[in-house]
Amino acid sequence: MKRALLLTALALSGCEVFDQTVFAPSPEALPVEPTIVVAAPPKIDPRTALVVIEYAAPNPKYRETLGLAVRAAEARDKRVRYDVIAVAKTIDGVGSARAQAAEIMRAMMQEGVPASRIALGLRAEPAIPNTQVRVYVR
DSSP: OHHHHHHHHHHHTTOOOOOHHHHSOOTTOOOOOOOOOOOOOOOSOOSOOSEEEEOSSSSOOOHHHHHHHHHHHHHHOTTOOEEEEEEESSGGGHHHHHHHHHHHHHHHHHTTOOGGGEEEEEEEOTTSSSOEEEEEEO
16 A cells, blocks of 8 residues: 555656646736738629729710720620619719719610610719729629
8 A cells, every 4th residue: 555655656746736827827928919900891793894984083084985895795795784883982972973874874875775774773882082983794
């Protein structure tokens, strides 16, 4: 029995008693700063626009580019449908963006696209620098 106690005492001599000091952080450890990751804003419309008309200036020259794009889309498919989306930076710019999208729709109709194949849309997107009108094909 003495021998067993002696062997147990020798075996446990390298052991340590677990208490709160074992799991407490060392005083030398520096506090870890939380890492803040700023994600890019989600892309609202994953489609690639056929034409993007940016209103950085009051009356951008878009008719020639729009006409070429519409004729190219119509050449690929005579039944192509279009989404004309006005994108405003703020809610305050929605009224003028809507009027600009309607102007783009009229220009497309002058190119021969029936109104029944053009859908108008509107959204606010704070990340853009200026009001835009985007034309998508469906």
